[in-house]
Amino acid sequence: MLLLISCGSEPSTEQTQTSSSNENVAKLSEQQLKNAGIEIGKLSQQAISSILKLNGKVDVPPQNAISISVPLGGYLKSTNMIPGTQIRKGDVLATMEDVQYIQLQQDYLTAKAQFSYNESEYNRQRDLNQSKATSDKVFEQTKATYETQNILMKSLEQKLRLIGLNPENINANNISKSIAVLSPINGYVSSVNANIGKYINNGDVLFELVDPSNTRLVLTVFEKDIAQLSIGQKLYGYTNANPEKKYPCTILLISQNLADNRSAQVHCKFEQQDKSLLPGMFMNADVEVTSSTQATLPNDAIVRFENKHYVFVDKGANQFEMIETQVGNSENGYTTISINEDLKEANFATKGAYTLLMTLKNVKDDE
Secondary structure (H helix, E strand, O other): OOOHHHHHHHHOOOOOOOHHHOOEEEEEHHHHHHHHOOEEEOOOEEEEEEEEEEEEEOOOOOOHHEEEEEOOEEEEEEOOOOOOEEEEEEEEEEEEEHHHHHHHHHHHHHHHHHHHHHHHHHHHHHHHHOOOOOHHHHHHHHHHHHHHHHHHHOOOOOOOOHOOOOOHHOOOOOOEEEEEEEOOOOOOEEOOOOOOOEOOOOOEEEEEOOHHOEEEEEEEEEEEHHHHOOOOOEEEEOOOOOOOOEEEEEEEEOOOOOOOOOOOEEEEOOOOOOOOOOOOOOOEEEEEEEEEEEEEEEHHHHHOOOOOOEEEEEOOEEEEEEEEOOOOEEEEEEEEOOOOHHHHHOOOOOOOOHHHHHHHEEEEEHH
């Protein structure tokens, strides 16, 4: 009885092994092969582009971000500025008051009056010296006094221009105790750092202004990806709020310094400025980069079944074995795949793979 049981179990085991080895093999007749239009080919080596995903934020170059301060300290008399206020070049940002503004105008008018006298005396002594009616020493002294006073007056003129006062408009009847702080750009106020009545020292920043007419996209790129980027390369930026809207950009500058986290900044120019993109806004970007040459198959050679990808290897005699594979990027009708080394030279069904999948499924369903 033991011998009979042993002999009877052997065919069952053999049948199971045969079924297991053939469950992923589709066998076609000559007519089926012809009707399916299946084509055979080998792996091809191609350079397929991949998408490098980066993130960063909208920023402006240094020349478009302005810090406003006063060269001579004073009290902030008035201002209507709040963060976000739109401004035009020449608009009054604030009015400052201080006695030193009065003193500077007084010094200038005094120096100007003295210069007028020194100039007349210089011209008189020059004429006398030419006729030898006065000595050279007196003329030289008069000339030195005249030139010294001229230097003093010119320097005071520049100080007045520095605080926004026009020396040509100043006289004894319109000496002002206040000065106006004007905007040097078109844009908006990003921050206000003082309140009315506060004393502002020279050099203290009153306002931060931004000119958004030349915004840029500044991306963070890690060390391992920097080599894939180059100046002039195209990319597309998009926001988290509206990822469908793409903003074409061009790489302008790649930083040569790495931060502590082994990343560098890449500055990109928007091909078209958009007022909705505000400085400080976070953005993402997709950069198309070319990868190294990899093994590829036509897209028609790859099928997806139960969330996995498969290809069919030609086993000969109209038989095709379905093998799972990992797919990569696709371009120009080809997709990169990961395949075992022993199949590098194998023949694959490059067309009609879905027909083979349906044939295999139908056979299994019938069973």
